[in-house]
Amino acid sequence: MGRAGAAAMIPGLALLWAVGVGGVAPSPPRLRLSFQELQAWHGLQTFSLERTCCYEALLVDEERGRLFVGAENHVASLSLDNISKQAKKLAWPAPVEWREECNWAGKDIGTECMNFVKLLHAYNHTHLLACGTGAFHPTCAFVEVGHRPEEPVLRLDPGRIEDGKGKSPYDPRHRAASVLVGEELYSGVAADLMGRDFTIFRSLGQRPSLRTEPHDSRWLNEPKFVKVFWIPESENPDDDKIYFFFRETAVEAAPAMGRLLVSRVGQICRNDVGGQRSLVNKWTTFLKARLVCSVPGVEGDTHFDQLQDVFLLSSRDHRTSLLYAVFSTSSSIFQGSAVCVYSMNDVRRAFLGPFAHKEGPMHQWVSYQGRVPYPRPETCATTHFTTPSKPLAPSVPPRTSPTMSSILRGTTPSCTTLSCPLGGGLFSYKLEPITPSLKLPRTGLQPLTDTMTSSSLAQTLARC
């Protein structure tokens, strides 16, 4: 990735918020916005760091009134009230030795051997956790941000630098997704230099780290991680689960069909402690199910197979929380995007259903009819209910494959049929001219062009 290319992709950051002007009739709902229109609009201000690209990590901190930004060799802290007021930046380059090593490994010193900050999480009352590629030497650090909104602080804590392997990707072109729960980080990332050892990894905290089986396509097959959420299920923290959203190449596709890209939701129990023998330090509760988003049309259904982003609309009763997911197509003939909604209830139900199973290499994938292990792997261990003391036989699911047989079909949200005002909150924008257009179902609306990211779109829709 050349600097010029990357810079062209994300020319700057813009922050937009609702200008709630009392007494003025609300303008008609908008579903199409170009960057020019945003620029012309009163509420838009932009921010960019000199000689820096790739504003990839964004963290809104409403308590402090700040937007934290991770970019190439930098972390910035911006005011949510006025993006150009009291902006602070922190230089966090990779050490010279790491850059030289990176260069010896054949990477470009000027573009790849930099520290691309990929991850920012609020760690505690005073610090953020930040992780970056560190010139193909992933690294994490704690950034002091203070606790008083009126006195913004932005300082790297030199006392505690962590290995960033399994947290940030090595390669600036790769994405990672993660969530911090307490002191533990759950991440979906490639954990090796070559970018082939994809893993769902738990790290930091006090417990031993856990991961998915390395280089086993049944667990993960060239995944692209999109989002991770921690979703409690009841008052009991033992029921808490972590949900991973990603897309991957399906192993269950018939060979005649060629490469089939699918979108997935994966789950693990927060209280998973790993298995025994060959499963030491591996998840025992990892399961995944397929997400499908298709929109009916006159000439048949249009399938949107590429999950791009997910927004969780939490409700007090976690069972009724909704997931707004943005999909695009991988087809070269038709390009478009759609928003599909899934209920957490349906997601849970899919994980309670039958497993997908294949008796042998020459067999078809079917729903597993045999005896299911007890307690089922999706049941998180509790004090009453412990994980199987006997390791599962390798011939039964989910040891054979952690994939569920049920397919989750999303509904297209009713609010995409309009009446969704833009505004009413804060939106952060990454300006990507190449964001695919949005094709909304059955309403004949204009596609959304260039600038809005899928994430902010999903948030917009979820607010109506």
Ligand SMILES: *[C@@H]1O[C@H](CO)[C@@H](O)[C@H](O)[C@H]1NC(C)=O
């Ligand atoms: C934002 O802050 C800058 C610098 O302090 C100032 O020039 C500008 O007028 C402010 N804009 C708004 C809308 O308050």
Ligand SMILES: *[C@@H]1O[C@H](CO)[C@@H](O)[C@H](O)[C@H]1NC(C)=O
């Ligand atoms: C937050 O975490 C950092 C890094 O571990 C530590 O230095 C700091 O003391 C912690 N602050 C609080 C308030 O716990």
